[in-house]
Amino acid sequence: MTDLNTRPSLGAQLARRKPLKKAGDHSGEELERTIGTFQLTMFGVGATVGTGIFFVLQEAVPDAGPAVIVSFLIAGLAAGLSALCYAEMASAIPVSGSTYSYAYHAMGEGIAMVIAACVLLEYGVAGSAVAVGWSGYFNELLDKTVGFTLPDSLSYSPIPVDGGTTGIINLPAVVLVIMCTMLLIRGASESAKVNTIMVLTKLGVLIMFVIIGLTAFQADRFENFWASGSAGISAAAGTIFFSFIGLDAVSTAGEEVKNPQKALPRAIMGALVIVVAVYVLVAVAGVGSQPLAEFSSDEQQSAGLSVILENITGSNVPGTILAAGAVISIFSVTLVTLYGQTRILFAMGRDRMLPAKFAEVNPRTLTPTFNTIFVGVVVSLIAGFVPADYLWDTVSIGTLMAFSVVAIGIIVLRRTMPDLERPFRVPGYPVTPILTVVACVYVLSGLAPVTWLIFGCWLLVVMAFYFFWGRRNSILNGPQTQDKVL
Template sequence: MPGLSQQLLRRKPIAPPRGDHEGPELARSLGTFSLMMFGVGATVGTGIFFVLQEAVPDAGPAVVVSFVVAGIAAGLSALCYAELASSIPVSGSTYSFTYHSMGELMAMVIAACVLLEYGVAASAVAVGWSGYFNELLDSTIGVALPDALSYSPVPYEDNVTGLVNLPAVVLVLLCTVLLVRGASESARVNSIMVLVKLGVLMLFVVVALTAFEADRFDGFFASGSAGISAAAGTIFFSFIGLDAVSTAGEEVRDPQRALPRAIMGALAIVVAVYLLVAFAGVGSQPLAEFSSDEQQSAGLSVILENITGSSVPGTIVAAGAVISIFSVTLVTLYGQTRILFAMGRDRMLPDRFAAVSSRTLTPTFNTVVVGIVVALIAGFVPADYLWDTVSIGTLVAFSVVAISILILRRTQPDLERPFRVPGYPVTPVLTIAACAYVLSGLAAVTWLIFGTWLAVVLVFYAVWGRHHSRLQTGEHEGASL
């Protein structure tokens, strides 16, 4: 029996790119375009449809700089993800990369980060989607759901409360049903929704620029570096789509080529769209209007209604959000299930989390579990409690990916790397520094929530996971320290 320190530091051996993993396998049915749309689908929409009105009160017009800061951190991280995804194309993303590079204990720490990241992100987006759904109902048929069925019962400052956020629950359950049907079906639906989303956002940019006034950028840096950092921390969670691409490693045809291309392509689209919408949005209305209650429920559609005096453009944006933000929830739920699948196959969770349907080749049990848990969070917790909690999981995960690059370059110098991080070792070091800067802007309560969740996961590992791990039972040959 290995000692405690050996258990905590043992590393999972790297399997060949196309299989030979112990346990169940997933079907390889995805190509580069589908993967790229996964990345865009998980990011564009989350940051723009909802977070602009959250971030502008912190940074003022310099919110554009906050998007740049978050984009630089995400871009550096994307380069690191591209290298690891091309050399270790497996399910599990950051969790699996860390297990190979830093050992079992750190893999569980990162599992806590990414499970928090994906689960809370899916819930937060579903809550925001509910606001757009009500906006669309009201502007098209003049009817909206009552507050009791539109808001959670948990109070947050002066927000409206109800019994349950029913639209958010329904959205999560619909996505769960689609994921159970199969990855290729989900990818096709997601690609259509992403194209709709991009078209709607370009409509917003064009209309918003008709009301653009340069003096709305006066006092550009009035909020100072603290405001920019705080806004960047809130914005950063919207870049989790890049990580979602790498969770699909085992379901990709030609993963060593497709994964890096999809990650970098998704990054380019995301950054360009975010900056365009942020610039047009800030220039189109006074800053004070970004923090109103009405803006909080459905931001971009309200901006267009204020500009045009007509409900038609806002209705189109609301309709686009209702259709396309489905894809954000879909992809983040997908990422969550594939991380749990990898953990179940490693026996860090019970075997049922790695059970694969013989008909659809999807992890049905864990998909249903994820859907139920996320639906409960979306139905009963306000989005205000969720935004920054997502950011902290993302930032820690991105930092550890960069650290894994540094470690594997030394411990596995002969590992096949179809894509190599340019500017090594400067790029990984800058990634860590950029993530640390954004982390510094997060509130103390966010760290408290994160620390509590991390403690829960580590207690589970100490009591159950380390005793059932495949490395503990000797089913992984060649495990190393």
């Protein structure tokens, strides 16, 4: 570390960028490259296909009518623009840390810390929120299968929401986070294998819905296809868009992937294609098998696709299987979001933007054990004691800010480092990254003021830590920088 008298000014510290070298050319800890392209694709699908698709039709169909299929395609296009930008950035900078690392290389240390605040909020809060949701579906599945549910005191947090039920602790949510943490400690390869099994299972459940739904398909339910107009289609697309969030989780695995410059873009685009195809098929089967008016019923709103199956078959067995699919969906989403959080903290620890302890790797499992336990403890505490209603919007703001920065980073790197090797290049440059930013800003503009207030307070905390600790300990703060960094 340099002497205080020779340390660069605050402005220089905020603007300094991490030099780009070949993967592995750093003196920090290494992660083991064990994940293949297919497993990485399943990471993207696992983080994206959560319970949203099991319930989003009930929220979107009343807005768009039969044209909800177009809304799915529009939302998929918006997510696809972001996925294209992530694919180029991941192929050019195949390291851990996702958007934080991309910003550090492309736009400097100050922007990197702002984005670190965004992605830590996105992954940490998302892990807690989906764990809380898992608790409810787990109890529902217990009720359908064995006729037993956990008492309210062990199923709800002590914080009330609109006068709703309260308890002592949301125990199933805490248990889920602990199970995911233990799996991640065992190793990235084991986690990827388990995630792949869960993803294939929940895709199988959704395909089952499509097949059964098509047996009751009636073409006349698509009459007056455009009746809701562009406003209804846009409103539904905004609701559906958040069902596509999670594709960026692929890029957090940059240093544990075999042949990352080719595998990362392939996995990102492969996950996008799978998710869009499954979502559109579910929308076609759902709308074609049930009158539009029934999507607005109270029963439908609370039970999602399972009610459609029960109405078609007259049996609760398919609905029970679908509930099991929802439970598996949330498990895999929690696993991947916790994984992404630990890898971002690992990258920050190696850059000395956090204490070096966060970058320590267990010599036996080659995973950041301390880091993973720390994340597991924090996320489980939030999941056990904070209702999901207070968490979801903060996930959205972190994700959309990250999407925007990656798109801007593409433009910056194309100008500042035109000769950088890019195995994958965004088609339609510069229109594609610009449209990505416009789409993200549009969705951000609709978030509630309280969400911006929460985000602002969190950002102040992160930047205060940076000003008082991070900038003084940064690996870029010494004359040996060029030999240390990636």
